Amino acid sequence: MNIYTDIHALVVGALQRITAEGGLPAGLDLSNVSVEPPRDPAHGDMATNAAMVLAKPAGMKPRDIADRLAAELASDPRIATAEVAGPGFLNLRLAGEVWAAVTRAVLTLGGDYGRSTLGQGRRINVEFVSANPTGPLHVGHTRGAVFGDALASVLDFAGFDVTREYYINDGGAQVDTLARSVYLRYLEAFGETVDFPAGTYPGDYLIEVGEALKAEVGDAYVGQPEDVWLAPVRDFSTDRMMVLIRADLASLGVTMDRFFSEKSLYGTGRIEAALKALDAKGLIYQGVLEPPKGKLPEDWEPREQTLFKSTDHGDDVDRPVKKSDGAWTYFAPDIAYHFDKIERGYDGLIDVFGADHGGYVKRMKAAVSALSDGRVPLDIKLTQLVKLYKNGEPFKMSKRAGTFVTLRDVVEQVGPDVTRFVMLTRKNDAPLDFDFDKVQEQSKENPVFYVQYAHARVNSVLRKAIEAGIAVDDASLAATDLSGMTHPAEIAMAAKLAEWPRLIEIAARTNEPHRIAFYLYELAGLLHALWNRGNDESGLRFLQEGDPVTSQAKIALARAVSVVISAGLGILGVTPVEEMR
RNA sequence: GCACCCAUAGCUCAGCUGGAUAGAGUGUCGCCCUCCGAAGGCGAAGGUCGUAGGUUCGAAUCCUACUGGGUGCACCA
Numbered sequence: 116m117n118i119y120t121d122i123h124a125l126v127v128g129a130l131q132r133i134t135a136e137g138g139l140p141a142g143l144d145l146s147n148v149s150v151e152p153p154r155d156p157a158h159g160d161m162a163t164n165a166a167m168v169l170a171k172p173a174g175m176k177p178r179d180i181a182d183r184l185a186a187e188l189a190s191d192p193r194i195a196t197a198e199v200a201g202p203g204f205l206n207l208r209l210a211g212e213v214w215a216a217v218t219r220a221v222l223t224l225g226g227d228y229g230r231s232t233l234g235q236g237r238r239i240n241v242e243f244v245s246a247n248p249t250g251p252l253h254v255g256h257t258r259g260a261v262f263g264d265a266l267a268s269v270l271d272f273a274g275f276d277v278t279r280e281y282y283i284n285d286g287g288a289q290v291d292t293l294a295r296s297v298y299l300r301y302l303e304a305f306g307e308t309v310d311f312p313a314g315t316y317p318g319d320y321l322i323e324v325g326e327a328l329k330a331e332v333g334d335a336y337v338g339q340p341e342d343v344w345l346a347p348v349r350d351f352s353t354d355r356m357m358v359l360i361r362a363d364l365a366s367l368g369v370t371m372d373r374f375f376s377e378k379s380l381y382g383t384g385r386i387e388a389a390l391k392a393l394d395a396k397g398l399i400y401q402g403v404l405e406p407p408k409g410k411l412p413e414d415w416e417p418r419e420q421t422l423f424k425s426t427d428h429g430d431d432v433d434r435p436v437k438k439s440d441g442a443w444t445y446f447a448p449d450i451a452y453h454f455d456k457i458e459r460g461y462d463g464l465i466d467v468f469g470a471d472h473g474g475y476v477k478r479m480k481a482a483v484s485a486l487s488d489g490r491v492p493l494d495i496k497l498t499q500l501v502k503l504y505k506n507g508e509p510f511k512m513s514k515r516a517g518t519f520v521t522l523r524d525v526v527e528q529v530g531p532d533v534t535r536f537v538m539l540t541r542k543n544d545a546p547l548d549f550d551f552d553k554v555q556e557q558s559k560e561n562p563v564f565y566v567q568y569a570h571a572r573v574n575s576v577l578r579k580a581i582e583a584g585i586a587v588d589d590a591s592l593a594a595t596d597l598s599g600m601t602h603p604a605e606i607a608m609a610a611k612l613a614e615w616p617r618l619i620e621i622a623a624r625t626n627e628p629h630r631i632a633f634y635l636y637e638l639a640g641l642l643h644a645l646w647n648r649g650n651d652e653s654g655l656r657f658l659q660e661g662d663p664v665t666s667q668a669k670i671a672l673a674r675a676v677s678v679v680i681s682a683g684l685g686i687l688g689v690t691p692v693e694e695m696r
Numbered sequence: 697g698c699a700c701c702c703a704u705a706g707c708u709c710a711g712c713u714g715g716a717u718a719g720a721g722u723g724u725c726g727c728c729c730u731c732c733g734a735a736g737g738c739g740a741a742g743g744u745c746g747u748a749g750g751u752u753c754g755a756a757u758c759c760u761a762c763u764g765g766g767u768g769c770a771c772c773a
Binding site for chain 1: 697698699700701702708709710711712713714715716717718719720721722729731732733734735736737738753754766767768769770771772773
């Protein structure tokens, strides 16, 4: 049940009847007619812009259209009043029964309330994290992991068929560096003293990998030249790293549907096939790029390379796919990977990158556009930096000083639920401040706590009601008489619940899961406000002493709020708490 | 030099395919807290939505140019 789409359909139907009766010219485009919640509650429960949008094409005054529409709508039992206001808005006030119906729908549908058919089962691939398999995930990856996972969940809830995918960059030079670093730890495990030259990874986390390698192969690689051990050590090490990364993700509650190996693209003709597809469209050529304007790289020299004509698909310059020595650039397997995703038949692709990869957006979009002939949309979401604080003081990360903050560090300190919620309290493209102390504070300014507290409070009411012998299972509550739900604070809460399905669709359309976190904070705020009013006006308390019937009605509304909070937290991957401790 | 992201209350940030008098938290000020869970509550003040144009019945939202901040800029993944 989505009351906004219901009323929207009602408005469109009314407009069509008016048109049929000659009140409006035929053939008007109604697609811009919207039904929205007004900013100011004094303007009613919903407003439609129909009269303003149609005035010009119809050649009529907005007011005349609005008056006619108001008369048409007034006959529907769901509409209490329809008033023309402002420049031509039609403000609708809904009958009390509508809010009761919303509340009942929440209680009946439970966690499925708000589920949408927007996606119509279309297949979407969300690629996220995709960190190099050279070490544990750090805080930056954490944000990408949480964002991507929550986004995938929103899309799923909105009716898309979602695949969560991780692209393992195991085909490039950095995994060779990993192998060399592990080899040094391996020698160390035999008692050798080693030092780590620049360009290797000195992190402690490789010590155990070196020891594991020793346990696996004994001294087989000691004193051997690199060409003997590099490939096997590389495979061994990347496997180990992926085990580590999967465990990191698991600690956050993130499960990928698929891990796609870059290496699997090499030597299998996949890259060649992707580039051949581009070549067939006349988008591959041999050429020399112009030097970049401004500061010139010191070793710049014109080189003939194999180039992808990405400028034909919106990029600023054409991009090399082969180095001057004939080897692939990193971009080539990326093209092949996206080609693979297109060939797997997805209706849409989403890539979640860190903000430092903003420079790749245009070329990736160009590649996907070219390879799919513009059929498969690619949306790239960039997650901005996470700034760490402790007690309000900036907390600097430094690999050398050992203050490198990993995903595991964060999760172990504040828990997965807090980590996830906090990571979604900012829009993805806004920088995020993460204060280890503040996120665990129990106060109104901490949204994690505030939302959880609302959920716990409702649970507290339910417990008390059960003690008082009142039936508060969802079926009983859904069947209760809600006609007494008339207080503005109660209506406001029901109206907020009515927005939930609409919010899901907006979040899914914009690929912005943070909207859910903000919505839950607002919904929790309404519950707290009503609770507080109950302190002064005992008639507003959920539990009415000696009046089980009224109690049931009040509790039905409170329970509906906790159902939606629970569902919303579920989409964000946060476990709702039953009690605050 | 170019591209992308950002600029909204003192501070941190929301703001719906363009909608009415732009919201929240925090801070400030005033009042209140024996009462289902006060790890507070109610209210007030606080804005040229970076600047200047444009499109529109209507712009924080779309377009253009500036200003200021962040990120990235040939064979590195």
